[in-house]
Amino acid sequence: MTIRGSALRNLTIAATLLATAGASTGAANQDPDWPCIQRKVPELSLGQIWNGPELPPEAREWAGDKDVAELVSEVAARRVPIEEAQQEIRDFADGLPTEQLKPQLAKLxxxxxxxxNAERSQVISGIARYARKQVELAARLRKEASEVDALRNKPDADPNQIAAQTDRLTWETRIFEERVQSLTYVCEVPTLIEQRLYALAKTVGEVMAGK
Known part of the structure; x- marks a missing residue:
């Protein structure tokens, strides 16, 4: 079987998946680099994740509060199980004096x-760059595959050169296909961050309402 019949065929299928995903969401997202089925929402609004009382202006100074800033970094990390993160929030609230409870939770x-939200936006930007590089790589590999086929059709072609180029193309195509497969998971990350943010904000709201 020739390169065109194996590696090139797989490469074309993988590239088509990328193009199809982008086309299916392009009209809604106005972004040809967006490859995910999930709708592209570059940034969230506070109202999407918080239905508690309006946060005071002082809450924007949260980064200057060492305790709050450390808790934010800890519970936001996806390596921390959500139940554990929610308990850390409750423990934090339990350790606060009554008069500091609502101001500190508002900062949180x-x-x-x-x-x-910033982390999520960075991931979304990274996905677009990732997909764009994949499309560029697909075009390059298709060109290389055509060159290998043309070389194979030459009666005086060097068999060693053909073998070397074929091996390199096969290896690069395998890497490309693995990256296409991993894109399915990567596309889920913004949604996972959004869901975690909502769950954590909901816990803060429950604690605030129960005190």
């Missing part, structure tokens, strides 16, 4: 939103 909500 603002901090979680600012931190995780």
């Amino acid at each position: 909500v603002q901090g979680l939103f600012d931190h995780m």
Whole structure:
């Protein structure tokens, strides 16, 4: 079987998946670099994740509060199980004097939103760059595959050169296909961050309402 019949065929299928994903969402997102089925929402609004009382202007100063800033970094991390993160929030609230409870929890909500919304936006930008590089790589590999096929059709072609180029193309195509497969998971990350942010903000709201 020739390169065109194996590696090139797989490469074309993988590239088509990328193009199809971008086309299916392009009209809604107005972004040809967006490859995910999930709708592209570059940034969230506070109202999407917080239905508690309006946060005071002082909450925006959360980064200057060492305790709040450390808690934000800890519970926002996806390596921390959500149940554990929610308990850390409750423990934090239990250790606060009554008069500091609502101001500190307001800072916590603002901090979680600012931190995780920024993280989510960075991931979304990274996905677009990732997909764009994949499309560029697909075009290059298709060109190389055509060159290998043309070389194979030459009666005086060097078999060693053909073998070397074929091996390199096969290896690069395998890497490309693995990256296409991993894109499915990567596309889920913004949603995972959003869901975690909502769950944490909901916990803060429950604690605030129960005190």
